[in-house]
Amino acid sequence: MPRFEWPSLKIGNLTASVPIVQGGMGVGISLSGLASAVAEAGGIGIIAANAIGMIEPDYFKDGRAANLRALRKEIQTARQQTKGILGVNIMVAVNDFHEMMDAAIDEKIDLIVMGAGLPIKDLPVEKMRENGVKAIPIVSSVRAAQLIFKMWKKIYNDVPDAVVFEGPLAGGHIGFSEEQLDDPAYQLEAIVPGIVEALKPFEEEFKRAIPVIAGGGIYSGEDIHAALKLGASAVQMGTRFVATEECDADYKFKQAYVDSTIEQIGLIKSPVGMPGRAIRNDFIAASEAGERPSFKCAWKCLSTCKADEAKYCISIALNNARRGKIGQGFVFAGSNAYRVTEIVPVSSLVGELAEGYQRKASSSVVRHLDKLVARVQDLRGQYDGLGIRVRELGLAYEKSLSIRIQEARDSGVEQLRKQYDSTLGRLRGLQLQIMEGLADSWALLSSEKVTS
Ligand SMILES: Cc1cc2nc3c(=O)[nH]c(=O)nc-3n(C[C@H](O)[C@H](O)[C@H](O)COP(=O)(O)O)c2cc1C
Numbered sequence: 474m475p476r477f478e479w480p481s482l483k484i485g486n487l488t489a490s491v492p493i494v495q496g497g498m499g500v501g502i503s504l505s506g507l508a509s510a511v512a513e514a515g516g517i518g519i520i521a522a523n524a525i526g527m528i529e530p531d532y533f534k535d536g537r538a539a540n541l542r543a544l545r546k547e548i549q550t551a552r553q554q555t556k557g558i559l560g561v562n563i564m565v566a567v568n569d570f571h572e573m574m575d576a577a578i579d580e581k582i583d584l585i586v587m588g589a590g591l592p593i594k595d596l597p598v599e600k601m602r603e604n605g606v607k608a609i610p611i612v613s614s615v616r617a618a619q620l621i622f623k624m625w626k627k628i629y630n631d632v633p634d635a636v637v638f639e640g641p642l643a644g645g646h647i648g649f650s651e652e653q654l655d656d657p658a659y660q661l662e663a664i665v666p667g668i669v670e671a672l673k674p675f676e677e678e679f680k681r682a683i684p685v686i687a688g689g690g691i692y693s694g695e696d697i698h699a700a701l702k703l704g705a706s707a708v709q710m711g712t713r714f715v716a717t718e719e720c721d722a723d724y725k726f727k728q729a730y731v732d733s734t735i736e737q738i739g740l741i742k743s744p745v746g747m748p749g750r751a752i753r754n755d756f757i758a759a760s761e762a763g764e765r766p767s768f769k770c771a772w773k774c775l776s777t778c779k780a781d782e783a784k785y786c787i788s789i790a791l792n793n794a795r796r797g798k799i800g801q802g803f804v805f806a807g808s809n810a811y812r813v814t815e816i817v818p819v820s821s822l823v824g825e826l827a828e829g830y831q832r833k834a835s836s837s838v839v840r841h842l843d844k845l846v847a848r849v850q851d852l853r854g855q856y857d858g859l860g861i862r863v864r865e866l867g868l869a870y871e872k873s874l875s876i877r878i879q880e881a882r883d884s885g886v887e888q889l890r891k892q893y894d895s896t897l898g899r900l901r902g903l904q905l906q907i908m909e910g911l912a913d914s915w916a917l918l919s920s921e922k923v924t925s
Pocket of ligand 1: 495498499502521562588589644645646688690691710712713804806807808
């Protein structure tokens with residue numbers, strides 16, 4: 474049997490042999506450990522920049538500086554661990570977006586995924602191009618993708634290198650209203666083909682492929698196969714990578730996935746003003762009931778956040794959970810987190826996904842072959858039917874031909890008979906005339922003889 478090979482993911486001059494992008498997961502869930510393991514396994518590993526400084530001791534003294542330091546360190550550490558493809562995930566909405574972008578470019582990261590807002594204005598596109606850093610926005614609609622591409626073309630005479638579409642089943646903050654979450658019109662199946670189509674004119678104009686990466690609820694190799702069938706070039710996965718040995722969160726954070734039930738996976742109204750998906754716990758229930766833990770805002774990381782009014786600081790809550798203090802915060806998780814049964818190495822997970830992908834791919838080849846065989850049999854049936862019909866027509870034709878011949882023969886004989894009868898009639902007439910003429914002549918001759 475030939476060795477299995479994934480369809481590779483190409484983003485410009487970068488080629489990932491496994492078409493899986495590990496979703497950036499803040500706060501501190503995907504750092505150098507997870508990102509380098511995924512890159513080493515052939516996928517794309519992403520370090521989440523969001524509140525990354527919380528892993529530093531001085532975050533509450535100087536959040537901005539801690540963020541920058543931690544980001545640089547994590548990129549450098551990951552680089553030492555792999556030659557694979559590494560990216561960072563930076564939220565557009567954070568107040569240190571530009572400094573973080575600059576730091577990641579200086580560290581020669583391969584790509585930057587930009588979410589939580591539309592990455593359009595004031596982007597260091599020129600600097601990214603000079604350093605060969607790829608730009609990948611996260612979108613939640615065809616419209617958002619079109620808007621970003623149109624505006625980039627107008628402002629930078631350039632376009633992003635790929636797009637992540639994150640559907641409503643994802644973990645963490647989600648770019649959909651609660652009503653849209655279960656609506657088929659907002660799921661991967663409905664939106665991915667539309668984005669692929671919408672990017673075609675830009676691919677033609679800028680003469681390069683712009684891969685679409687689909688995420689949110691992708692759990693198995695079979696799911697990856699289905700996403701690629703929709704036209705995506707790769708998938709982005711978060712939840713499955715949390716339950717890995719290399720994930721940078723505390724063991725308790727990962728175990729919360731293993732222990733979770735379907736009923737516990739639910740929504741929260743995040744203080745940042747978006748819904749989020751998490752494993753619901755007492756902390757969330759207490760907050761919804763009006764309890765407000767006292768907290769100190771480190772440095773107003775989000776311009777839209779009103780710390781005085783917020784029910785809690787989401788960065789602090791997520792960071793507590795990362796450190797294993799789940800009760801003092803909560804665990805963000807995708808809709809499929811309850812299906813996780815064990816914590817495994819990244820390489821085993823990617824192996825399991827490859828098997829599932831292969832199973833689906835070969836079963837779809839078999840299904841395709843079955844369809845082809847059925848079609849051939851159908852054609853054969855049609856052909857046989859046609860043969861019988863042709864034979865029937867031939868017989869009918871022969872029959873009608875012989876009837877015609879007989880008719881022709883019959884009508885020919887009839888005509889001859891008529892001609893014969895009329896000729897005979899005419900001959901008889903002539904004979905009568907001759908006889909009468911002879912009789913007259915004879916009578917004339919006799920009378921002349923008497924008189925002479
Ligand atoms: C614990 C957790 C934290 C996340 N944090 C971020 C984040 O900081 N930025 C971001 O763009 N997406 C974040 N996400 C979303 C993931 O990057 C990814 O797109 C998503 O999890 C995909 O859906 P899945 O979990 O069903 O695979 C987070 C997801 C999880 C589960």
